[in-house]
Amino acid sequence: MSPILGSVFWLLVTLGVLVTFHEFGHYWVARRCGVKVLRFSVGFGRPLWRRVAKDGTEYQIAAIPLGGYVKMLDAREGDVAPEDRAQEFTGKPIWQRIAIVAAGPVFNLIFAIAAFWATFVIGRPDAVPFISVAPNSLAAQAGMVSGDRIVSIDGNPTTTWSEAGETLVYAVVGRSPLPLHVQGTDGTQRDVVLPLQKLPSGGDVSKDLTALGLSAQAGTTLVGAVTPGDPAARAGVQGGDRIISVNGRPLGDFEALTKAVQEEAAKSPTMALVVERAGKQQQLTVIAEKKSVQGQPPRWLVGIAPAPPEAAILRYPPGKAFTAALQTTWNTAAGTLSLIGKMVTGQASAKNLSGVIGIAQVANDSAGRGLAWFLTFLGSVSLSLAVLNLLPIPVLDGGHLLYYLIELVKGRPVSERTMIAGQYVGLALLFTMMGVAFFNDIQRIFVS
Template sequence: MLPSFFTTLLSFLVVLTVIVFVHEMGHYLVARWNKIAIQTFSIGFGPELFGWNDRHGTRWRVSAIPLGGYVRFVGDMNATSALPDNDVIANAGPELRDRLFVSKNVWQRISVVIAGPVANVLLTFVILYALLLGYGRYTIPPVIGDVVTGSVAAEAGLQPGDRILSVDGYAVRGFEDFQRLVATAPQRPVTIVLDRSGAEKTIVATPEAAETTDRFGKTHRIGRIGVSRDVENSDVTLYRPGPVEAVGMTFEEIRFIVDRTVAFIGDFFVGRGDREQLGGPVKVAQVSGEVATLGFAAFVNLIAMISLNIGIFNLLPVPMLDGGHLVYYLIEAVRGRPLSPRVQEVGFRIGLALVFTLTIFTLVNDLL
């Protein structure tokens, strides 16, 4: 069942608001910890819809365009914190000057900048960990039932009865793990470790690219090697890890998502990229509405996935993003002095053009 427009809109706003709030709260809390004067904490861009001032003088606001957010420090020229406002800095008294972002040492500024993406990763960890402890996971034995003649699996030497132990270093606890690890690696070699009659073997196979359609009619490009297995009710078990084991499983899941995300981006540089899988705000809204119809756990899991991807995206070394600020500050740490305002301004203009171009591309891609 396709979601209604209201469900899609509301789901999108919930997803984006939670993720943006956590990201900006990361910046805010570390800035407060470093005694930095904060002018504005905004969810959204553009005209303010409503807001209030706290006892520290920070303006908390919800703005009209819900496609992001920002923390603006006293002495910033604008909401991007790209360049300082020299007039404000020049007229600041001694007490305020000590609390300006630009007055802090480079490592304090680095900690503030990196706190946003770290907050996104922490949100992902907390959600995945809670879901794993609360719901557990249904699993079936990772044993191959059939191998299609002439398939990638047959050519690689996989056989019925093989028990899969790991793929690309990721532990395989169930056949569903094996399917997912292969499906997320179309046309990329995967290293499969298996147990065959008590002997451990390692096989390398390259899944072929195939298209599949989900329950909402969306087409996805996945990897397939040509194996399957029949599933009886008795094969399905609910596995509930303990609190300590769940920590390791959650970290492994995050590592898997990061690895596959980086590989997905890398595919575009070697001619394997599928632009249909790229998405901007429209696609995020569509997916949010669709997943919301699947229940609470699926919806919260989506928030975790998007949060992690936004954290990764913000660490790209592009001026205007957190990663771009980090590059500037790391250069400053090595040189002992910051880059000139002119160089920084040129970098931010290039970064703005790149981000704007990517936004337009994903928007057009979503609508086509």
């Protein structure tokens, strides 16, 4: 399947699952409260499929998959027959109306916890958090070097790169100094503090991470394969060796090894390699050869390929997986709210918003990485939908909840005129956010 078709397919799967679950929350609680449901729709616009149940509820799948709705019997939308007044929405006690409106985001929250739990039970393939550090970056200034392994962040053990990456993203938004405990290539451990407060305010997270200078290590200096007959093979280098230094230059990752070979071989093709094998170090002499590969300009080669990043699987027994799912849900929700707050106050850029194109690309990528990664993605998006829908913006669930809270305080419903004005404001805000998110998606495509 092509990337474009794959992105469209997995976007439809994502929206279909999450929108259905969200609207089912409204539907289920409404029925439990005795409210008559007229229509349950996944999507907007012209129906592609429709079925009317025995109780009169119309179920449909519509052409525009960017949401859904549950239409209930509502006196504000027309006359209600006397025999149906007991099932009318606005006639229900305010606590029932609050429960019905809040049920959609709550069901998204439940789905997120369940998805994270399943992810941890299944086990998510990942990589050990070895890092690469850009020269002259904030990470380099803090004393971090390529090849370091992150042991813990802010006192919390970190076993995989995705854990480290997620924590770093939210920490960058917070702009507070971040303590890390790392292990160097020589096995020694030390504490460093990332000076995140030095990052400029108002930037987008991707640029902040670039300025920070930390990324997943492209590969350790562990040798994955040796080309027979090439200089490394003749010198005695074997797969599984870890190259410690070239002509005395210590190495943090394979990129540093490649650079060292080019620079040292330019001085003299004969180089001293220190390798670690079975826990012991030994020195080998390799004579590099200058070759052109696949039409590229000639460069110094020794004939070795890196091993893939060291694998790690994030997996827990069911009980601990539930605790981990709750913690992940809390951390992700807190990070999302923090980012929204900083965008509102101008401390973070609106460029951090992503729209359906960005979601589609991530959906396709996560699905390609396996079930556990796709469940993680679904959980994250579901949680984002819950948080977004609870914002006090008219037309969203949070806006309706705000009206009901005002009704509780005043003792009477908000006027119809106020609600109509709020709808216009809410729609304007919503379409503005969608427009900015869409623009960001297009810009990322052309910039990349």
